[in-house]
Every structure is written in structure tokens, then in C-alpha cells.
Amino acid sequence: MRFIVxxxxxxxxxxxxxxxxxxARAARAQLDLVLVVNLPEREAGDGPADDEYSRKLRATAQxxxxxxxxxxxxxxxxxxHLVDAESFAEGLLDAARDLGARFLVIGAxxxxxxxxxxxxxxxxxxxxxxEVPxxxxPAGWATRPSAVDEPISRISCAIGARVGAAHLLDEALGVARRVGAPLRLVSLVGLDQEDGTARPDALEAGRRHAETLLQAATEQLPSDxxxxTDVAVAGGVEAAVAAIDWDPAEVVLLGSSRLASPRRLFLGSTAAQMLRELPVPVVVVPSAAR
Structure with a gap:
């Protein structure tokens, strides 16, 4: 398994x-540091000075x-790895494909x-x-005490009942197995409304959904x-996130929008609102193959 930074x-x-x-430590994976270099395009008439600038740029990056x-x-x-590309995002996407990366890590x-x-x-x-998670x-993560060597305390998976929920659950199960951390399933059924608000019966629906998820996960994970489960019900996404307890040492998984192309990321409105409010590292998972 490889993680690109x-x-x-x-x-x-x-x-x-x-x-x-x-x-990488928790998952026993290889770390690939990728720095993208945006070299200027050469044109007719470019001289030695342009070549010297490119060499200095690459030397600094290295x-x-x-x-x-x-x-x-x-x-x-x-x-x-030094990667030449027209943009930072393009270079990282190319590197993820070329290296067969499993995850791609970036800062805020x-x-x-x-x-x-x-x-x-x-x-x-x-x-x-x-095409990968x-x-x-979060901003300032490197300045936290034990930012590098603190064990992952928990994997939380924020999951609703829409298309793609089963794929996200499978991803969460795989991560929990790999790192050996407890798994918490956060039911978002009450927030699965178009306006992001909860219906009066959302709490009960969320609880039933959480119990279903709990049974499915328990059957597939080792006994240790x-x-x-937790149920996110409040008068809006931000309030729901604020009402849930987040451990600073945990990692949260979010899924892609149902509008995402197969095997690609597309951040939906609910996930985008959660992303802005969550105080812990977040993994956004691409949609499943159809």
C-alpha cells in the first residue's frame, strides 16, 4: 500500500x-513524497538563461x-518524486496513477x-x-504534540442511506482492519434531506439505520x-457536526456525491459542509464502480 503526500x-x-x-505508520504503508514543479514552457529563442532557471528551480525543489x-x-x-506538470493537482493525479497509490494526502x-x-x-x-481517496x-496539524507518532484512536464513517453508502461502509471496514482501530458509524439519515435539515421522525430513522450498520460491521470485523454508532440529528449539517464528539486522534471518512462518476470523487453539498466543520483529518472516498 502506498500513500502519496x-x-x-x-x-x-x-x-x-x-x-x-x-x-503510513498505522497502515504499514510506503510514503511517497511528491513535489510538483511547474516549469515554464520553452519557446523558440529561449536561451541558456532559461535553462539555468529551470535547473535552479528543480534543484531547489529537490x-x-x-x-x-x-x-x-x-x-x-x-x-x-519530482513531477513536472502544469498544475499541482494535475501532477498529484498523474503521480497517483503512475505509482499505484491507495491514498493521496494534502494539507488545508x-x-x-x-x-x-x-x-x-x-x-x-x-x-x-x-480516482483514489x-x-x-487540518490547518496546523504539524504543530500538534505527537502529530506524527500518535496512534489513530478511531475511524469514524459518516454514512447516510443514499446510493453509495454500502461502498463507503466497505471502505471504512477495510481501513479499520488495516490500522486496527475502533470503528464508529455515524448515521446521517436525518440529514439526507435536500435542505440538510432533519424531519421530526429523523431521530428514530437514524437509530434504526445505525443499528443496521452496526450489525453489518460487527459481522465483518474481527472480534477485537x-x-x-452515533446518530447525527440537528437543525442543519453544521449543528449536527458540532453536536457529535470528535476525538482529536481520530480520522473521519466521507463519501462522494451520488452525482459522482464511477470510481471518481465528487464532493456533495452535505460532505462539503461537514468538511468545513470537522476538527480532525478527513478522508473523502470516490464513488463505487457501477
């Missing part, structure tokens, strides 16, 4: 690297990768709230086109992995 020598890149190290590699703890298998956009995830242009592009690190 979209790296830049910035706080955003360091957040992604810290989370990538932690996840130095950033080398510096980042020195911060990776012993025992974590890794490789570094610069300028967002500390401890929250602001999806900038790169995240926006990946969250609407990636995209993991987002604890499974629990």
Missing part, C-alpha cells in the same frame, strides 16, 4: 507530511524534498482557521476528480475491533 515547503505541506507519516525526507522517522519506508488551504479544513483550489480540483489535514 502532496508536498510543498510551506505549513500546508508540512501538515500533509505529518499526517502522511502518521497514516532540496525541499531532501529536507522533508530527513524528518521522516526510522521505520517508515518512503521515496521522493493557507489562511484557513487553525484546526479546520479549508479547501483551496488544489483540494477543490482533487475533490472533484480524483483524498485525505485532508470495537464497533459503535
Amino acid at each position: 502532496g508536498y510543498t515547503s510551506t505549513p500546508t505541506g508540512r501538515d500533509a507530511l505529518a499526517l502522511g507519516i502518521r497514516l 532540496q525541499w524534498l531532501d529536507d522533508a525526507a530527513r524528518s521522516i522517522p526510522a521505520g517508515v519506508e518512503f521515496a521522493t 488551504a493557507h489562511g484557513g482557521l487553525l484546526g479546520r479544513i479549508a479547501a483551496g483550489s488544489v483540494a477543490g480540483a482533487l475533490l472533484h476528480s480524483a 483524498v485525505v485532508l489535514a 475491533i470495537e464497533v459503535s
Whole structure:
């Protein structure tokens, strides 16, 4: 299994690297640090000065990768890659395909709230086109105590009853098995309305849905992995997220919109609202094959 970290020598890149190290350790996976270089296109008449600029740019980028590699703890298998592409998102998508990556890890956009995830242009592009799950690190993740070596305390899976829910549950089961962490299934049935609000009977519907999920997960996971449920019911997505207890050391899985193309990401409105409110790392999972 391979995890790609979209790296830049910035706080955003360091957040992604810290989370990538932690996840690679937990999943016993290889870490691939990818730094995308946007070299200027050569035109007729370009001279030695242009070649020198490109060489210096690549040398600087390689130095950033080398510096980042020195911060990776012993025992974590890794490789570094310089990728030429017209955009950061395009380079990461190409690298994910070329390397056969299982997950793609990036940081939050610069300028967002500390401890929250602001999806900038790169995240926006990946969250609407990636073919592998995209993991987002909250702003400031690298500055947390034990950001790299803290065990994953829990895998939470926010799941409704719409098309694609079964695929998301399968993904959550696989992650929980791989990292050996407890699994919590958060029922979003009460928020499956077009306006994101809960009906008066949503609590009961959410509870029934949670019990169904609990039974399905318990049957498929080893007995030593604890499974629990929670029900998200409130007057809107933000309020529902705020009403649920989130452990700083957990990871949350969200699914793609039902409008997503097969095996691709497309962030829906409910997931987008949750993403802005969640104070923990988030994994957004592509849709299933049809």
C-alpha cells in the first residue's frame, strides 16, 4: 500500500507530511513524497538563461524534498518524486496513477482557521476528480504534540442511506482492519434531506439505520475491533457536526456525491459542509464502480 503526500515547503505541506507519516505508520504503508514543479514552457529563442532557471528551480525543489525526507522517522519506508506538470493537482493525479497509490494526502488551504479544513483550489480540483481517496489535514496539524507518532484512536464513517453508502461502509471496514482501530458509524439519515435539515421522525430513522450498520460491521470485523454508532440529528449539517464528539486522534471518512462518476470523487453539498466543520483529518472516498 502506498500513500502519496502532496508536498510543498510551506505549513500546508508540512501538515500533509505529518499526517502522511502518521497514516503510513498505522497502515504499514510506503510514503511517497511528491513535489510538483511547474516549469515554464520553452519557446523558440529561449536561451541558456532559461535553462539555468529551470535547473535552479528543480534543484531547489529537490532540496525541499531532501529536507522533508530527513524528518521522516526510522521505520517508515518512503521515496521522493519530482513531477513536472502544469498544475499541482494535475501532477498529484498523474503521480497517483503512475505509482499505484491507495491514498493521496494534502494539507488545508493557507489562511484557513487553525484546526479546520479549508479547501483551496488544489483540494477543490482533487475533490472533484480524483480516482483514489483524498485525505485532508487540518490547518496546523504539524504543530500538534505527537502529530506524527500518535496512534489513530478511531475511524469514524459518516454514512447516510443514499446510493453509495454500502461502498463507503466497505471502505471504512477495510481501513479499520488495516490500522486496527475502533470503528464508529455515524448515521446521517436525518440529514439526507435536500435542505440538510432533519424531519421530526429523523431521530428514530437514524437509530434504526445505525443499528443496521452496526450489525453489518460487527459481522465483518474481527472480534477485537470495537464497533459503535452515533446518530447525527440537528437543525442543519453544521449543528449536527458540532453536536457529535470528535476525538482529536481520530480520522473521519466521507463519501462522494451520488452525482459522482464511477470510481471518481465528487464532493456533495452535505460532505462539503461537514468538511468545513470537522476538527480532525478527513478522508473523502470516490464513488463505487457501477
